[in-house]
Amino acid sequence: MTHQIELIINGEHYELMVKANKTLLELLREDLDLTGTKMGCGTGDCGACTVLLDNRPVNACLVLAVEARGKEIVTIEGLAQGETLHPLQQAFIDHGAVQCGFCTPGMILTAKALLDNNPNPTEPMIRRAIAGNICRCTGYTKIVKAIMAVASR
């Protein structure tokens, strides 16, 4: 059974036919080749697939594509303004918060949602916000520092 949906992804308007059981993650990665959004588990346990759905971070593997009907989605590909990186992207580079990079897109989007809501979070608030995003490489130290650096601006 397929459904027609309209949605906005990274500012662009899309009209798509999707199967009822297709996840937003599959739609992004497989149909639209937006592979910046990663898949680490497919079961909502790792946060690698985090995207913003009407400015809220969600695990795209747990959202059906049809649920995104009429909504606005931001993926990692939509964050930089042309050549200019988003401050969080730059901070992740400068603070060494990226290693294998597989958690990075989801982590940055979760951090963006936090800072958009609360520009001055404390360190515990940051840690709580990113607790659903697993990073196996960095030990989180430099990720937290990078987010703090943007928050304190």
Added chain:
Amino acid sequence: MAEYKVIGQNLPRVDAQDKVTGRAKYSLDIKLPRMLSGRILGSMFPHAKILKIDASRAKRLAGVKAVITADDIPDVRWGFILKDRTILAHEKVRYIGEPIAAVAAIDEETADEALELIQIECQELPAIFHPEEAMAVGATLIHEELHSYTAMGEIIRKNNVCSHTVIQQGDIETGFSGSDEVFEDCFTTQMVHQCYLEPHVAVCDVNHSGNLTIWTSTQSPFFVRSELAETLLMPISKIKVIPLNVGGGFGGKFGILLEPICALLAKKSNRPVKIVMTRKEEFTTANPRHPTIMKLRTGVKKDGTLVARAATLIYDTGAFAGMGPIVSCNGAKFITGPYRIPHIMINSYCVYTNKTPANLCRGAGSPQATFASESQMDIIATKLGIDPLELRLKNGVEEGDMSSTGQVLHGVGFKGTLRLASQKAPWVPHKPDIYQGKGIGCLQYETGTLGSSCCIRLNEDGTFALIIGTIEIGQGSTTILRQIAAEGLGVPVEAVNTAIGDTDIAPYDMGTGADRVTFSMGNAVLVAVRDMKAQLFQIGAMLLEANPDDIELQDGKIIVRGAPERGIPLSDLAMACHMLKGGPILAKGSYLAEEPPFNTQSIKGGFFPSTPAPTFATQIADLKIDPETGQVELLKITAAHDVGFAINPMAVEGQIEGGVVMGGGYALSEEIIFDQGKIINPKLADYKLPTALDAPQIEALIVQERSLTGPFGAKGVGEPGAAPTAPAIANAIYSAVGVRVKDLPITAEKLYWALKHNVSVQPSAISGQQNKAIGDRQKNLAPDL
């Protein structure tokens, strides 16, 4: 370090821009026209004879393009140390999840449906889940033909023991009779998974002439190529492995796993095939860390001088050996810790059971041994009334001391790590608060085995391409090797571009693992730099009509020493070269560390008995315990690591910090739990990885006791981060509440139980099926072979 311009600096990673914008490509992102999805059918039984496989219904399902079973594939056994396994189960299955058949179909759903149509008739065999039962006389054999398997080196094997390593120094009986006190303890550790965030992925495409191209999430493309050639009976020249970014590895992606199955499906279907492992398959089939049972007997003088250590170590390798024999040998090598112990007698066994095959996992055998050895150090310190730091300072190795295999150690920064960590933590002998404690864990590890090679090419614009086959799994090698090359060439870092080539193009490298890349490939880069300079000077001398000995490279120009005004820019030289000599300037460098001398009588049935560069670490854990629940809260880990020389300090810190959190998970929460050979928590949510809330504050400290042979004195740092953390935590728990837990992980439940009964936790005293099993196993340790 003012003497250097490029190394020793926190340069940002070259791959970071692509990673923060989502442009970085991983194997998971590969999509080819007409690509099929592959799925694998795993065994339902831990140990069974395969009587019949009927895949006819699966083959008839619409959308299915290929089905393979053992009948469709070459009858070849493979394995790094011991050739004990086949690509798909043949005649027998040996663990739950062992691949039996595979399907390629137009999508994953269809492939999954097809798997359900494959009928397998099996006759169950008695299964063995505990390594000591496997070692018992008369135990069912998991590999009846163990003795006929081809093996690398002289491994000692018998029945279900696939490898036995013995390390011996001095005379153990003399050692014990000369001791004032003898300590006996048994420690056990659990199976854990690397849990890299990108699952195993392989994409295979076979062209008309039978050439195979493969994109795979691997740490070792050249290994993948040679193991594929071996298992598929194909010439190496027909296989190309294309490197991409890898979303973490930690040892779990060394060598083949999905690749041969994917290649066979691609061949059979005549279409590209992609297989992505599910998390469940990751846990059930993909290379976890060996669970262990470790019994230590240590003799000491009253003043704390270590005199003798006997140890029996059992590494449960599951159904196949994999790298297990190296792992259990590492346990034997490092069970003596970074200490002088004149009399030692170590037996380490790598034992088959009917469980998931264990393999390499960050530290390859050392985290287990380090947990046992460092926990016992504190038990000794407590009993003798000596401060744990003092005990370590008293016995710690220094320059010129010997390793467990009799290698004379150089570049020994151990005490530097002890002093720095204890000063920064800070280490205070009194307890900061009730239910709060501090503990130390120390480590000796190794760096720099196996060979690497690379090329450097001068581009037409005077910049350089560093051509390597070294895989970036997140550790930063692409950036660090570029820094080494730029420093050596005397050019700005921007003048060097690291090009990671596929296996057709790049020179051979043994792979990213064993803490070897910075050391071995770094050295290979320096060899290539020397070659490049020699060639540049030769041509420069010709153009400048001077003696090559008088030529220098300065500010991007070739000059005659003392006369910079007559210099030739490298770009001109590059072009001149194409005119004069008819070709690019292409330099090559290879490096294979010499094996340092050791006492050849000291070790039997082992691997890598000496190390090109020893590494050392001290970590101090600071934690708090909630007495109501037994929950441990990590406050801070102070981690001082001797890295020889930090080529990129920020990257070094990143390795230490990531290691510490992984070590914290190992200590407190992570565990793959089996029930009758079946994993009951094969899901990230149930496995309990540390999140940002569990991670402590980490102070990463760099000690630089240069290695005599490392590039600019550098040693490896990727693996040691995760090893000293668990004993530091266990020791801190003891200092906090006076309870000694000898079994990992130290879950809240376990600690609560111990606190309630006010006893130290011997593995046998713990409730729960898994732990009861461990306890039962402890009764009868290691019968003689």
